[in-house]
Amino acid sequence: xxxxxxxxxxxxxxxxxxxxxxxxxxxxxxxxxxxxxxxxxxxxxxxxxxxxxxxxxxxxxxxxxxxxxxxxxxx
Amino acid sequence: xxxxxxxxxxxxxxxxxxxxxxxxxxxxxxxxxxxxxxxxxxxxxxxxxxxxxxxxxxxxxxxxxxxxxxxxxxxxxxxxxxxxxxxxxxxxxxxxxxxxxxxxxxxxxxxxxxxxxxxxxxxxxxxxxxxxxxxxxxxxxxxxxxxxxxxxxxxxxxxx
Numbered sequence: 001x002x003x004x005x006x007x008x009x010x011x012x013x014x015x016x017x018x019x020x021x022x023x024x025x026x027x028x029x030x031x032x033x034x035x036x037x038x039x040x041x042x043x044x045x046x047x048x049x050x051x052x053x054x055x056x057x058x059x060x061x062x063x064x065x066x067x068x069x070x071x072x073x074x075x
Numbered sequence: 076x077x078x079x080x081x082x083x084x085x086x087x088x089x090x091x092x093x094x095x096x097x098x099x100x101x102x103x104x105x106x107x108x109x110x111x112x113x114x115x116x117x118x119x120x121x122x123x124x125x126x127x128x129x130x131x132x133x134x135x136x137x138x139x140x141x142x143x144x145x146x147x148x149x150x151x152x153x154x155x156x157x158x159x160x161x162x163x164x165x166x167x168x169x170x171x172x173x174x175x176x177x178x179x180x181x182x183x184x185x186x187x188x189x190x191x192x193x194x195x196x197x198x199x200x201x202x203x204x205x206x207x208x209x210x211x212x213x214x215x216x217x218x219x220x221x222x223x224x225x226x227x228x229x230x231x232x233x234x235x
Contacts, residue, residue: 003105003231010227019227028107029224033231037103038193044102045079047109052076 004030077167080194082113082134087196089130092118094188094199096175096206101221103191104203105228108221112168116184116201119158119173124151127171134164177212178205203229 001009007030010016020026032040079099086093095103097114117127128151136149139161147153154160158173174180178187178201187205190197201209207225210218 003228006231007227015223015226015230019223022223024224024227025107026224026227029105029228032102032107033105033228037191040103040105041079041083041099041193044099044109045077048077048111051109052111 002033004033007033077111077113079113079167082164082166082169083198084194084196085130085133086115086127087194087198089126091126091130092120092123092181092185093127094181094184094201095191096172096184096201096209097170098221100201100206101225103200104206104225105232106221106224108224112170114170114172116172116175116181118181118185119155121151121155124154127151128154131162131164131169134166136160136162136164136169139163139168175201175205175209177209203232 007016007026010020010026016026032043035043083095093115094117095113096116097112098106098108098110099113101108102110117123128149132149137147141147154171160171162169162171175184178184184201184205185199187202188199189202191200192198203225207222207229210222210225
């Protein structure tokens with residue numbers, strides 16, 4: 001079995017089964033293991049940057065909401 | 076914005092002695108966790124500090140927690156006076172550590188690394204065993220949460 005296959009079909013009582021029971025989505029990890037180190041780095045970079053963009057948008061939205069709350073109310 | 080290739084290649088091209096650690100090392104081992112910065116452990120030998128300073132200088136490193144407007148001099152002498160630098164650069168955030176909790180100083184970290192070929196260079200990446208030991212030793216919630224996945228990867232990639 002390949003490492004990715006082992007992750008998706010774990011033996012009972014092992015670390016893989018424990019990770020699955022802990023709630024780790026091992027399909028994502030298996031997908032990463034099928035890729036080359038360069039591809040893993042690119043994936044990590046892409047996901048990180050998308051996460052940063054979402055976080056930035058959420059912060060801007062929150063800041064705008066705070067400004068709106070502080071602005072004079074309508075009559 | 077995190078530009079990993081654009082950061083790592085100049086370090087390798089300048090022959091900087093460093094080891095990729097932290098979440099990027101975990102990602103290279105197959106972890107699906109994400110991160111917003113690159114952590115590296117570096118040798119504090121004088122010549123290496125010169126190379127490290129030169130490699131990152133074009134990307135305008137600056138301490139992340141430094142208030143805007145305060146001057147920051149990026150050069151080898153700056154690196155000599157500290158052992159942990161949390162930097163922001165044009166290529167993203169980079170943390171420079173002279174030692175890794177649970178593993179040791181640069182010689183121990185280098186000895187606990189594995190080679191990974193990327194982009195035409197051979198990079199030293201903290202081994203899965205050392206990464207697990209480090210996360211366990213640090214013991215913060217965010218470090219402990221990644222342990223089940225790392226231990227699963229170790230089991231899956233074990234020979235036999």
